[in-house]
Amino acid sequence: MKDSLDIMQRAAEVFTPALHNYYPIPVVRGEGVSVFTSDGKSWMDFSSGLAVLALGHNHPRVVAAAKKQMESLIHTGGVYFNESTVSAAEKLVSITPPGLDRLFFSNSGAEAVEGALKVARYVSGRQGILSFTRAFHGRTLGALSVTTSAAAYRMKYHPLLPSVYQVPYPYCFRCPFRQEPDSCGLCCLQDLEDTLKYKISAEEVAAIIIEPFLGEGGYFPAPSAFLVALREVCDRYGIFLVFDEVQSGMGRTGRWFASELSGVVPDILAVAKGIASGFPLSAVVARKEIMEQWPSGAHGTTFGGNPVSCAASSATIDVIREESLLEKAFSKGFQVFERLQRLSVKHPVIGQVRGHGFMIGIEFVLSDRAPDTASCKKVINYCLDNGLILINCGIERNIIRFIPPLVTNDKELDAALTIFEEGVRRLA
Numbered sequence: 001m002k003d004s005l006d007i008m009q010r011a012a013e014v015f016t017p018a019l020h021n022y023y024p025i026p027v028v029r030g031e032g033v034s035v036f037t038s039d040g041k042s043w044m045d046f047s048s049g050l051a052v053l054a055l056g057h058n059h060p061r062v063v064a065a066a067k068k069q070m071e072s073l074i075h076t077g078g079v080y081f082n083e084s085t086v087s088a089a090e091k092l093v094s095i096t097p098p099g100l101d102r103l104f105f106s107n108s109g110a111e112a113v114e115g116a117l118k119v120a121r122y123v124s125g126r127q128g129i130l131s132f133t134r135a136f137h138g139r140t141l142g143a144l145s146v147t148t149s150a151a152a153y154r155m156k157y158h159p160l161l162p163s164v165y166q167v168p169y170p171y172c173f174r175c176p177f178r179q180e181p182d183s184c185g186l187c188c189l190q191d192l193e194d195t196l197k198y199k200i201s202a203e204e205v206a207a208i209i210i211e212p213f214l215g216e217g218g219y220f221p222a223p224s225a226f227l228v229a230l231r232e233v234c235d236r237y238g239i240f241l242v243f244d245e246v247q248s249g250m251g252r253t254g255r256w257f258a259s260e261l262s263g264v265v266p267d268i269l270a271v272a273k274g275i276a277s278g279f280p281l282s283a284v285v286a287r288k289e290i291m292e293q294w295p296s297g298a299h300g301t302t303f304g305g306n307p308v309s310c311a312a313s314s315a316t317i318d319v320i321r322e323e324s325l326l327e328k329a330f331s332k333g334f335q336v337f338e339r340l341q342r343l344s345v346k347h348p349v350i351g352q353v354r355g356h357g358f359m360i361g362i363e364f365v366l367s368d369r370a371p372d373t374a375s376c377k378k379v380i381n382y383c384l385d386n387g388l389i390l391i392n393c394g395i396e397r398n399i400i401r402f403i404p405p406l407v408t409n410d411k412e413l414d415a416a417l418t419i420f421e422e423g424v425r426r427l428a
Ligand SMILES: Cc1ncc(COP(=O)(O)O)c(C=O)c1O
Pocket: 108, 109, 110, 111, 113, 136, 137, 138, 139, 211, 215, 216, 244, 245, 246, 247, 248, 272, 273
């Protein structure tokens, strides 16, 4: 592919190597589930552009809404008000968990996490923060301080924020306490309680931040019982519970937010990625009484709440509602899950399939259950060679994220699964 070489060479001349691109595919156009190169090749994008494109590429309603907004006003810079931004905020709080009805718009996931940590510290008057080992919350220094999905991400950036402590994520497939989920008695929660006893007093902790469905760290949903117990700990000590739903939100699990699966309502919520179908937009959302104690000037933004992104966001929410995409993703996701389960029974290289809706993790293992990075890579490469883009995650990169756009139809799902199944079969 000449274009591919050209663009990669030019990119190498102009970008720092710190900027990582997954695949050498020079895309010129995206439509629905697919992306296209100039020489007519196409791939089904089951990465959803890194878990962003709930409606697929260039959904006509999103394009039309953004174009219309661009014709009247592109930017406010927070200098004046605009209808598009206010209506997007109204629409967003109509889908967030009950009681979370005030927000601050920003541009990226990391910024939403920064906002969440800042409001928690500001309002509580406390400094401490607890996060979970394996979690990914972003790359800015505050977000990085609560991120431990890989030490490499933190390397050479120390010292990070002080008074941040990590406790084990309830990643039951590889339980850090070598327990089984049915009989463990939530011993990872005991570790959290010990942290509050030995390392930092509960009354000094502003927030506990968690991805209710672990993303980059391994695609693993936290057990509902754990989240319920976590809510109880936060209530007991007056600690803000922050859910980072940057990846798991906006319909990915077949619910607007993964929190709905456990019924646990956080105090503060970070939203990004799928919120505006690819336009940069994120939000930190919290209850009125929390947000009202965050006064004017305590936080700020130039581009947050951009009117074009906001128009795209409103259109995204409308389409998800009108086309019942949550319900569809939930039920189709279940069928996908069952088909992958059947595959895993025949091919023990798949150690576990887990998830909800269109947020499914497929973990590759060796016979002793150790992470099988090589097989995961082979399957991804086979799929790439056959027109299907998948991305992986986990520190050993041995977990595939099966995250098609919510608009993916049965035929496309079947085609993608057929390619994937063949990729797994060829491993044998
Ligand atoms: C759960 C979670 N939080 C935060 C982020 C950071 O988002 P961004 O890359 O938009 O800053 C990500 C990105 O993958 C994420 O998955």
